[in-house]
Amino acid sequence: MESTKQTHQFKTEVQQILNLIINSLYSNQDIFLRELISNASDAIDKLRFKVQTEPDILGEDTEFKIKLRPDVIAQTLEISDNGIGMTHEEVMENIGTIAKSGTASFLEILKQAQNSEMLTPELIGQFGVGFYSAFMVAERITMVTRAAGAAVHEAVRWESHGDGSFTIEPAEKQTRGTSITLSLKKTDKDETDFTDEWKIKNIVRQHSDFVSYPIVMDVEKDEPIADNEIIKDKEGKPIGETTRKVVKEETLNSMNAIWSRPKDDVSDSEHEEFYKHLAHDWNPPLTRLHLKFEGTTEYNALLYIPSKAPFDLFRPERKHGIQLYCKRVFIMDDCKELIPEYLRFVKGVVDAADLNLNVSREILQQNRLVMNIRNNLVKKLLELLAQMPVAEYEKFYAEFGTVLKEGICTDHAKREKIAALARYKTTKSEGKWTGLDDYIKNMQPDQKEIFYITGDNLDALINSPHLEKLKDKDFEVLLLSDPVDEWVVQNLTEYDGKKLKSAEKGDLDLEKVDDEKKESFNALFGFIKGQLDSKVKEVKPSVRLKDSVACLSGDDMDMSAYMEKILKASGQPAPESKRVLELNMSHPVMEKINALYEKDRDNSALKDYSEMLYDLAVIAEGGKLDNASHFSKIVGELMAKGI
Numbered sequence: 001m002e003s004t005k006q007t008h009q010f011k012t013e014v015q016q017i018l019n020l021i022i023n024s025l026y027s028n029q030d031i032f033l034r035e036l037i038s039n040a041s042d043a044i045d046k047l048r049f050k051v052q053t054e055p056d057i058l059g060e061d062t063e064f065k066i067k068l069r070p071d072v073i074a075q076t077l078e079i080s081d082n083g084i085g086m087t088h089e090e091v092m093e094n095i096g097t098i099a100k101s102g103t104a105s106f107l108e109i110l111k112q113a114q115n116s117e118m119l120t121p122e123l124i125g126q127f128g129v130g131f132y133s134a135f136m137v138a139e140r141i142t143m144v145t146r147a148a149g150a151a152v153h154e155a156v157r158w159e160s161h162g163d164g165s166f167t168i169e170p171a172e173k174q175t176r177g178t179s180i181t182l183s184l185k186k187t188d189k190d191e192t193d194f195t196d197e198w199k200i201k202n203i204v205r206q207h208s209d210f211v212s213y214p215i216v217m218d219v220e221k222d223e224p225i226a227d228n229e230i231i232k233d234k235e236g237k238p239i240g241e242t243t244r245k246v247v248k249e250e251t252l253n254s255m256n257a258i259w260s261r262p263k264d265d266v267s268d269s270e271h272e273e274f275y276k277h278l279a280h281d282w283n284p285p286l287t288r289l290h291l292k293f294e295g296t297t298e299y300n301a302l303l304y305i306p307s308k309a310p311f312d313l314f315r316p317e318r319k320h321g322i323q324l325y326c327k328r329v330f331i332m333d334d335c336k337e338l339i340p341e342y343l344r345f346v347k348g349v350v351d352a353a354d355l356n357l358n359v360s361r362e363i364l365q366q367n368r369l370v371m372n373i374r375n376n377l378v379k380k381l382l383e384l385l386a387q388m389p390v391a392e393y394e395k396f397y398a399e400f401g402t403v404l405k406e407g408i409c410t411d412h413a414k415r416e417k418i419a420a421l422a423r424y425k426t427t428k429s430e431g432k433w434t435g436l437d438d439y440i441k442n443m444q445p446d447q448k449e450i451f452y453i454t455g456d457n458l459d460a461l462i463n464s465p466h467l468e469k470l471k472d473k474d475f476e477v478l479l480l481s482d483p484v485d486e487w488v489v490q491n492l493t494e495y496d497g498k499k500l501k502s503a504e505k506g507d508l509d510l511e512k513v514d515d516e517k518k519e520s521f522n523a524l525f526g527f528i529k530g531q532l533d534s535k536v537k538e539v540k541p542s543v544r545l546k547d548s549v550a551c552l553s554g555d556d557m558d559m560s561a562y563m564e565k566i567l568k569a570s571g572q573p574a575p576e577s578k579r580v581l582e583l584n585m586s587h588p589v590m591e592k593i594n595a596l597y598e599k600d601r602d603n604s605a606l607k608d609y610s611e612m613l614y615d616l617a618v619i620a621e622g623g624k625l626d627n628a629s630h631f632s633k634i635v636g637e638l639m640a641k642g643i
Contacts, residue, residue, distance in 0.1 A: 035130030043083025
């Protein structure tokens with residue numbers, strides 16, 4: 001076979017990642033073996049799924065396993081599998097580049113962790129760079145892989161020293177699957193030897209015991225010599241050895257599907273290790289749900305809620321964390337049909353005995369059993385969240401609250417239950433979280449609605465002029481500072497019989513306007529409206545303000561200022577809409593402007609004051625002025641006159 005070895009350079013960001021991994025001192029280097037075993041397990045999973053549609057692809061090699069081959073003399077460790085293998089193109093795609101969706105995030109977090117001396121191994125699995133974690137212990141990695149269905153001579157050899165380049169060339173491999181050989185770094189006497197039999201067994205037991213396939217290794221054992229082979233003396237007593245050394249293949253992991261065991265028989269430590277294998281997350285889960293459903297349909301479910309949000313939680317291409325099995329036979333991972341988007345952070349396994357092994361994603365979407373499982377899982381998960389202790393739930397909500405609230409917009413049937421789980425800061429909560437049920441309990445006797453205001457800055461919201469009259473009446477206001485909240489309030493217009501009301505839109509019905517005083521300001525308001533005709537649709541006395549001079553409001557069906565800001569920031573066109581300028585008739589500034597207007601309606605300062613009132617209202621809600629320099633000039637002139 002003619003050799004066509006090619007040398008390729010890693011991309012700059014990939015080389016940066018490699019340098020950080022190779023040169024950083026991790027507290028637990030054992031993690032590399034867990035990652036390589038997990039990759040091997042995933043490769044077998046993919047092949048088992050492919051077998052459902054291509055049953056002949058296995059040939060005679062039908063016993064799946066992952067084999068470890070340590071060589072003490074050569075100081076190498078080989079990890080091989082008989083999974084799906086890879087083609088040349090797949091090697092270039094999967095091994096030539098890493099962390100495609102999260103490279104920048106990974107680099108930033110890794111550098112921060114390194115600078116703070118808190119570099120931990122969980123970063124490896126979290127960002128999909130597990131294969132390269134082997135460079136922590138290896139000076140060279142050689143991989144030979146042959147895709148299922150490919151010929152012997154269609155294998156591929158990949159090799160790298162982690163020095164910025166790798167080579168790739170055709171190779172021969174007698175069996176399908178992937179073999180990775182680590183040429184281990186030289187170690188000092190007191191450092192870990194990863195060819196040591198006891199060390200390898202310990203790592204597998206600790207980190208990969210729950211892998212669904214046998215992890216095997218050739219182990220030297222003492223075997224009794226057959227009685228008829230033993231040399232004996234005249235009295236029949238053995239002379240010499242009664243045992244001999246033999247090498248036998250030993251399975252190192254239990255392959256224990258803990259989801260199928262009674263939940264009381266599974267320890268917390270077993271759950272933690274299984275979760276780490278399943279989720280590639282070094283942090284222990286926050287809580288779990290272990291279910292066994294029996295009846296007309298039977299299935300087991302073991303679900304975990306992570307303690308930390310993954311970096312790609314909001315990336316559209318991220319995978320869900322649910323794996324689907326049928327009688328412990330892997331069907332698929334990333335099973336979106338079993339869990340809604342707003343619970344996509346949940347990791348776990350569902351094993352349904354009555355599921356068709358040849359099921360496709362199209363069939364899954366229509367499968368009544370799958371829909372039944374989905375409904376039950378969502379119901380149980382929401383109950384689990386509702387029953388969490390306050391401190392634990394606040395940890396969860398800080399990580400996943402934004403995602404959970406998406407369900408208020410997308411799951412009409414569960415809207416009320418999800419809304420009950422939502423938490424908000426309020427004008428009275430002193431920085432703590434408050435739920436809607438507690439808000440209603442604390443409503444004033446004459447309060448009929450749940451008031452809220454949206455924006456991107458809590459400090460700006462709590463000090464918003466829109467809330468002055470509400471605070472004066474001791475009404476609590478929800479401070480909605482999460483972008484998703486804009487969609488939440490569009491879908492959740494009522495909760496427990498109480499309507500949700502924006503503090504910046506419509507009539508708040510807090511008190512009646514003084515008609516006599518309004519009459520005295522009508523002419524001025526008409527003048528100001530004329531000056532600001534291109535910006536506002538109405539100028540009127542405020543029902544919101546107590547201390548401030550001006551604010552902008554909208555009608556009930558108008559878009560909020562924050563929603564308009566979100567749309568513009570995302571590059572989407574926001575509909576052109578004028579807002580209402582509300583002015584505080586009791587404010588000294590308004591009284592003086594009105595007096596000036598009545599005295600000299602042609603005074604040129606009135607136009608400047610009209611513009612300034614509008615600009616003050618824009619600034620008060622955190623908006624951006626169209627002509628900041630003009631505003632600055634007027635303020636400067638007023639200060640000069642006042643000092």
